[in-house]
Amino acid sequence: MAQAESSDSIKTWNLDEIVVEAQMQRTSPTSTTYIPTGKQKNSSQNAVDLLRQMAIPQIQINP
Structure with a gap:
């Protein structure tokens, strides 16, 4: 016996563009x-x- 397909209770949105930095x-x-x-x-x-x-705190520069 097949189960009836139920709709998801979580709303979703489609995003056009995502920028990852x-x-x-x-x-x-x-x-x-x-x-x-x-x-x-x-x-x-x-x-x-x-x-x-770059100001890396672990590096000390002494030219």
């Missing part, structure tokens, strides 16, 4: 990866300057 840091059990923004990359003159602009 990523964090500037990825963490895994073995490493942490920091991703600079395009603005940080364009305004830095070298790698040390880029690290300084």
Whole structure:
């Protein structure tokens, strides 16, 4: 005997577009990866300057 199909009690909406913005840091059990923004990359003159602009608290820069 087949059961009658019942309607769902939860209302749903269809979304046209969703924008996902990523964090500037990825963490895994073995490493942490920091991703600079395009603005940080364009305004830095070298790698040390880029690290300084990213302002990562665990890194101390002494050029």
